[in-house]
Amino acid sequence: MQDLLYFIQQLINGLTIGSTYALIAIGYTMVYGIIGMINFAHGEIYMIGAYTSLIAITGLAALGIAWLPLVLIVALICAMIVSSSMGWAVERVAYRPVRGKHRLIPLISAIGMSIFLQNYVHLAQGSRNIGFPALIEGGFQFGAEDSFQTSVSYIQIMIFATTLVCMTVLSLFISRSRIGRACRAVSQDLGMANLLGIDTNRIISATFVIGAALAAVAGLLLGMYYGSIDPLFGFIAGLKAFTAAVLGGIGSIPGAMLGGLILGVAESMTSGYLSGEYKDVVSFALLILILLFKPTGLLGKPEVEKI
Amino acid sequence: MAAHNLKHALFCAIITLVISYPILGFNLESEGTSIILEGAGATTILGVLLAAVIVFLFQLFRDSVMGSLRQLPAINPLANRKPMEQSKRLRLESTLLTLMIIGALIWPFLASRGAVDLATLVLIYIMLALGLNVVVGLAGLLDLGYVAFYAVGAYTFALLSQYYGVSFWFALPIGALLAALFGLVLGFPVLRLRGDYLAIVTLGFGEIIRILLNNMTSLTGGPNGIGGIPDPTLFGMEFGRRVKEEGNTSFHETFGIAYSGEHKVIFLYLIALVLAVITAVAIRRLMRMPVGRAWEALREDEIAAKSLGLSRTAVKLSAFTIGAFFAGFAGTVFASKQGFISPESFVFLESAIILAIVVLGGMGSQMGVILAAIAVTILPELAREFSEYRMLIFGAAMVLMMVWRPQGLMPMRRIHIELKRQE
Numbered sequence: 117m118q119d120l121l122y123f124i125q126q127l128i129n130g131l132t133i134g135s136t137y138a139l140i141a142i143g144y145t146m147v148y149g150i151i152g153m154i155n156f157a158h159g160e161i162y163m164i165g166a167y168t169s170l171i172a173i174t175g176l177a178a179l180g181i182a183w184l185p186l187v188l189i190v191a192l193i194c195a196m197i198v199s200s201s202m203g204w205a206v207e208r209v210a211y212r213p214v215r216g217k218h219r220l221i222p223l224i225s226a227i228g229m230s231i232f233l234q235n236y237v238h239l240a241q242g243s244r245n246i247g248f249p250a251l252i253e254g255g256f257q258f259g260a261e262d263s264f265q266t267s268v269s270y271i272q273i274m275i276f277a278t279t280l281v282c283m284t285v286l287s288l289f290i291s292r293s294r295i296g297r298a299c300r301a302v303s304q305d306l307g308m309a310n311l312l313g314i315d316t317n318r319i320i321s322a323t324f325v326i327g328a329a330l331a332a333v334a335g336l337l338l339g340m341y342y343g344s345i346d347p348l349f350g351f352i353a354g355l356k357a358f359t360a361a362v363l364g365g366i367g368s369i370p371g372a373m374l375g376g377l378i379l380g381v382a383e384s385m386t387s388g389y390l391s392g393e394y395k396d397v398v399s400f401a402l403l404i405l406i407l408l409f410k411p412t413g414l415l416g417k418p419e420v421e422k423i
Numbered sequence: 424m425a426a427h428n429l430k431h432a433l434f435c436a437i438i439t440l441v442i443s444y445p446i447l448g449f450n451l452e453s454e455g456t457s458i459i460l461e462g463a464g465a466t467t468i469l470g471v472l473l474a475a476v477i478v479f480l481f482q483l484f485r486d487s488v489m490g491s492l493r494q495l496p497a498i499n500p501l502a503n504r505k506p507m508e509q510s511k512r513l514r515l516e517s518t519l520l521t522l523m524i525i526g527a528l529i530w531p532f533l534a535s536r537g538a539v540d541l542a543t544l545v546l547i548y549i550m551l552a553l554g555l556n557v558v559v560g561l562a563g564l565l566d567l568g569y570v571a572f573y574a575v576g577a578y579t580f581a582l583l584s585q586y587y588g589v590s591f592w593f594a595l596p597i598g599a600l601l602a603a604l605f606g607l608v609l610g611f612p613v614l615r616l617r618g619d620y621l622a623i624v625t626l627g628f629g630e631i632i633r634i635l636l637n638n639m640t641s642l643t644g645g646p647n648g649i650g651g652i653p654d655p656t657l658f659g660m661e662f663g664r665r666v667k668e669e670g671n672t673s674f675h676e677t678f679g680i681a682y683s684g685e686h687k688v689i690f691l692y693l694i695a696l697v698l699a700v701i702t703a704v705a706i707r708r709l710m711r712m713p714v715g716r717a718w719e720a721l722r723e724d725e726i727a728a729k730s731l732g733l734s735r736t737a738v739k740l741s742a743f744t745i746g747a748f749f750a751g752f753a754g755t756v757f758a759s760k761q762g763f764i765s766p767e768s769f770v771f772l773e774s775a776i777i778l779a780i781v782v783l784g785g786m787g788s789q790m791g792v793i794l795a796a797i798a799v800t801i802l803p804e805l806a807r808e809f810s811e812y813r814m815l816i817f818g819a820a821m822v823l824m825m826v827w828r829p830q831g832l833m834p835m836r837r838i839h840i841e842l843k844r845q846e
Contacts, residue, residue, distance in 0.1 A: 154619050170458075175449065178459065198442060201438045201442045214829070218829075219619060221825050223622060224782055224825055227567075228779070228817075228818045228824075231772070231814055232815060232817075232822065235812075235818060238814075239812070241450060241451055242451075246451050351771070362620070362623070391638075393637075394634070396631075396634055400627035401627075404613065404627060411617075411620065
């Protein structure tokens with residue numbers, strides 16, 4: 117019984133982390149699906165989202181506003197606006213001019229952008245990690261008083277709920293709206309979509325903006341969950357999210373969700389049963405294995421190379 | 424058109440404000456357990472506003488600004504000159520290289536100790552960059568975990584000397600070969616992957632190596648690293664004040680000169696120089712061998728290369744292994760120079776710096792890569808007051824380079840046959 121409760125605890129922790137990975141992974145997968153490049157700076161956009169939301173929360177506290185739903189919504193909106201603008205600007209400055217050149221060129225440009233943004237925040241806000249105030253405390257406990265208790269905190273529930281809402285809205289947006297339809301068209305065939313009168317530049321910008329907005333949501337959620345942020349924490353989270361995107365099949369939005377959840381669970385099982393230090397090793401090893409045995413990912417479509 | 428420009432310019436200016444003001448304008452300060460928000464100084468705010476205005480004006484007059492910029496190369500007298508004749512260029516290049524090497528040989532005896540130490544570091548970076556140049560520049564395989572092989576070289580020497588008392592000269596080939604073996608073992612499965620997947624897998628591999636070094640505390644000392652790595656010896660002569668190992672003599676006693684700490688620094692510099700020259704010459708030779716041509720062929724067009732009978736795996740693997748080999752070389756020298764290594768020295772940023780050197784110099788171009796390695800290592804030392812902006816400028820330079828001059832400062836020129844026009 118105790119073992120089962122412990123297992124369930126790890127599963128819940130894993131799903132929590134995994135759902136935020138999924139949110140970040142959407143940004144990678146959508147960009148890759150459309151222009152076929154790895155947006156290396158995406159992790160930094162997520163980090164900027166976390167910083168902005170913390171700035172907003174602290175600012176509101178200084179103004180004396182303490183009504184929790186209002187604080188969270190304002191912080192979320194601020195983070196989404198700043199991150200989306202950042203996503204838009206990054207695409208405009210670093211990716212659009214190099215689009216269509218040799219594969220390595222946009223990738224190197226993206227790495228440069230990632231280093232730039234990391235140091236931008238580092239210079240502006242310092243390198244030490246900053247505590248994120250615990251806005252939501254407490255949770256539910258399961259199990260007998262005197263033995264191991266499985267706990268589900270309110271923040272975990274909020275993370276699940278927010279992720280679910282975001283994913284639903286995104287799916288509806290992609291499948292129903294005009295821009296969503298254009299997005300799908302562009303990802304199938306950019307040149308053809310352009311011929312049919314779709315402003316592809318605008319759609320690509322929109323992809324970056326949507327991805328960045330979701331990353332900002334993840335930034336706020338994970339900031340609250342971990343309780344502290346620093347300018348470097350976007351890098352590893354970005355890598356993990358990218359792993360999740362590849363795991364699920366890059367270019368596929370449901371794949372990103374699935375990949376995120378699998379990766380989150382694998383990680384928390386490793387920390388729960390082996391050692392927390394090796395969880396990064398496990399996720400990278402998982403990435404390497406997936407790429408070796410199923411390079412298209414779990415839900416990805418095989419890519420046919422045309423000459 | 425003007426109205427559209429105005430709208431766009433306004434939009435860009437607003438975006439500039441949105442992405443810079445919240446991050447730069449407010450500083451989060453920890454105060455005990457709580458955090459408070461502090462407004463930034465007036466100069467920062469002014470800077471942000473100025474940036475927005477500049478963006479606004481640039482976007483407003485974008486067409487005319489870009490138009491006049493395009494005419495600039497005409498002013499540059501070098502832009503339109505005829506390319507130098509190949510034989511002349513080659514002669515010039517080899518004369519320059521010889522002069523550089525002679526200069527580098529004499530120079531340490533004139534310079535200060537700190538400068539020689541820095542120069543050793545420059546040479547280590549040159550070795551690394553030349554090695555990575557084979558992988559990225561020639562074979563076109565983006566390796567973001569190159570630093571892992573550097574770490575393998577460094578840790579091989581550190582561990583061998585700690586547990587078995589192996590000297591530098593024995594560890595040097597072992598370290599390089601072990602790094603090459605790691606390259607081979609990693610390369611074998613992953614080289615089937617397409618370009619950007621390969622980048623991520625190598626990055627993951629680099630991180631795995633670092634995490635393992637950090638956590639295998641009983642073997643590697645974990646985050647505390649390994650210290651007391653011995654200096655290299657010259658035919659059994661040690662450079663310390665006192666001889667540490669049985670059977671060795673000390674350098675200053677053998678030659679009957681006064682002991683000086685500088686001897687060791689200069690000796691290490693010379694070793695690094697010799698190794699760097701060996702690296703450069705070896706790779707230069709490899710480039711002209713069939714295997715070197717095959718690297719470039721594969722980079723240019725994989726399918727065409729394959730249909731001409733090149734084995735994709737073998738060619739890629741050879742590039743990857745040779746690159747790793749030289750990283751192992753550099754790692755051994757690095758461990759010996761520092762005398763202490765820890766996983767801190769082998770983070771992803773290091774890989775990114777080496778990659779940036781290759782990219783700035785011009786992928787594939789040896790001369791360019793060497794000059795870029797010198798510039799990237801020395802410039803931050805010269806501009807110490809800007810040292811905190813170093814990485815910021817670095818990232819920006821990488822982006823700008825890709826946008827404006829993706830071929831690098833000194834693009835690679837392939838050796839080719841020039842046909843003379845019949846009179």
